[in-house]
Amino acid sequence: MYLELYIRVGTAPICAYGHAGCHIPSLADLFDRVIQQSSRMHGISSDMHSEYEQYLFPSKNLTGKWKCHTYDIVTPDGKENAQMLGHEQLTKVILRLLEAWWDPLSQLHQSMSQDQNQDLNHYSSNKALEMSDMVQELRAGVVKMAEKMKSLGVLSNSVGSIHPETLVPSSAFSFYKRGEFNLMDPNDLLYCFRRDSNKVKNYLRILQCTTLSELNC
């Protein structure tokens, strides 16, 4: 298990109003925290997915017609593409991805915890809960980071408004409406989440590199 190797990210309150005695983190600090959180999230998703693949059949999603529910979020597929996308678009993509995953993960956790097989699912359901929490925290962290970037003039104000309808893809909505998340193969769901968390992690790194000029990327 690779969980022990990941850095435990401690939570510290970010001062919204500049209270006295509260250390307001810089943009670099925010980036570090967010990237650590995303790295950890990806690690856990990878562990869970590999566990499922280990115990269960490998998924056929690569060859089949099945797609992840976030398929219609247009994401850059390489380093250069991500770098050329620009701060605002990249941030929007990150936020959309994170928004799209909280609900499915919470449903996954519920379905796992209801499963009769306690030996396999007790550990996995805890992981699913942890992942859904992390997605929520990471989304909040990225929002704060975006606000900080807006205050510094890096981002325009168009990024700030986050409407649920624009973030959650329509496909996910359709899934949700039909309640198909419960019917999805956890393995497939985990595969998709692993992939998307990897995307978020890499996009955040690219964003950090292009935003903070002192890194000399």
Added chain:
Amino acid sequence: MAVSLSSSKLLLFLLISPLGWLSSTGFAFLLDQDHKTSSAPLEPHFTDCISRDQETFRCWWSPGSLHNLSAPGALKVFYLKKDSFSSDWKECPEYIHSNRECFFDVNHTSVWIPYCMQLRSINNMTYFNDNDCFTVENIVRPDPPISLNWTEQNVSPSGLSYDVMVNWEPPPSADVGAGWMRLEYQIHYRERNSTNWVVLEIQRHTQQTIYGLQKGKEYEVHIRSRMQAFFKFGEFSESIFIQVTEIPIKESSSPLTLVFVFGIAGILILIMLIVVSQQHRLIMALLPPVPAPKIKGIDPELLKKGKMDELNFMLSGGGMGGLPTYAPDFYQDEPWVEFIEVDTKDPDTGEKDNQGSDTQRLLGLSQPVITNRGCSNSLSFPSEVSGRPSSYNQNLPDQDTLMLMATLLPGQTEDGGDSFCVGERAVEPEREERPLIITQTGGPQTWVNTDFYAQVSNVMPSGGVVLSPDQQLRIQECSSATDEETTKKGKEETDEQKQKELQFQLVVVDPDGSGYATEINVQHITPLPSPVPREGYQSILPEPTETKPAATGEENQSPYVSPDSPQSQFFAPVADYTVVQEVNSQHSLLLNPPPLESPLPCLPQHPLKSLPAMPVGYITPDLLGNLSP
């Protein structure tokens, strides 16, 4: 339902579990080769697809057992990118036939998008495996780290083993700086002639410590890396060799340590000898003796437990006739001993019990010490004047210098013998009007009844200061009151005497009549012949001339006379400290009545005890405002 789905899968897992772990990545070319060779003839297949930097990747194929397809160009590579735009097979963008390799450059590489690889022969045979699909991030195997180096660290005390810090750089092909790839590293090492590698824990830093290497042995170390949260390692780096030979430097240090040890031991022994030889002095210096109780004239043995009778005997004056002033020779050799003086004065020799004021004791006087010199004769008060063993020297005329000395230095009766002897003057008993100057002169008897604090009653032109014993007056009044009851015959006398006594209260005095004193030239206010002091204000008249006519008959031309001043309206004895209540239109100060207005409780008042009653009406700042005319 998901529940049934999971359970069914679990069931299948239990049946086919031996095969399950092999297909963790789902790639056909990762399956065991031997497993395939045992079956049907090998068809062309992909041996491996690897990406080094997550931006490009390569695929290698093999013709298998069909050797007629081994010629370059006999097999073509087609791939399918399963993104939303295209779903058709495309040919390999770049062939490297010498390696049977297909290279996908940056433009043709998309991460997170599934690729499927296919081999097609010329005669339209397609060799495709479902398992030849992958995503680029899952096939990344980073290059090995570079610049592997080591430095020696902590050597064990025995000198036989040591630690080594190994450091390296990440591979240049992996864009670690931009964060596109994040790597973790794993070190393997072994002894030169061993076959088992020791695997260290995977960690993310670019340095790691190897513990417990032994001297004289040679070690081989190499390192590999992989992406974080992924499972595929890259190739191992080149091995480096670590060897540390014996270090003879340590041997030379042991004689030095021996020398140090013996030196310190010798110094310690010297210190011990010094301490033992000078033990007594050291103890005296470090632990000085605590003084035990020592009373002059008493053997300390008596102070020990169980000898109370002897102690009482000694203290009560028996034995040697009281404690002599010379102490027995107990503590001659201890000059720092201080003795407690025990007062064994005979109570009969004291003048009056209640008159023996604390002042006397405070002044350090004791009966046996003070002697009536010279002046004692003059201090015998004519009894016809006072009729009491009064301590007042009422009939003495003023003597400037003598009075000054007398009044100012109550504690030095021993010294100025003549100066106190105001009483040498002839007494004039028939003077009705007393000089309003009271002199506290001379003898110890006077002193006994004098307060420690006395009001200055007069300052002579020469500068002498006269005191007035007001407190004593109260006692006199008290006793006079009691006497009235008893002796009604002498009532007039007592009144007169009392009146006369009351005359002797003066307040501020300025002989020169200059400055601010003129305004408050206080005059003595004689009470009307009434035994009972009345309430009322006592106005202090600033004009000395107003009272002059009344004072013509007097010898004393001092401005502060007017025993019969018509303007006086008072009666109560002036207190030593009187509150100025207000200033009337004539610029005279109106004083508060003295605090003790009621008939004095004829208790033997200790002179000092009336002192606290004085500061009753000290003026406060707000009252001061009332005073301004």
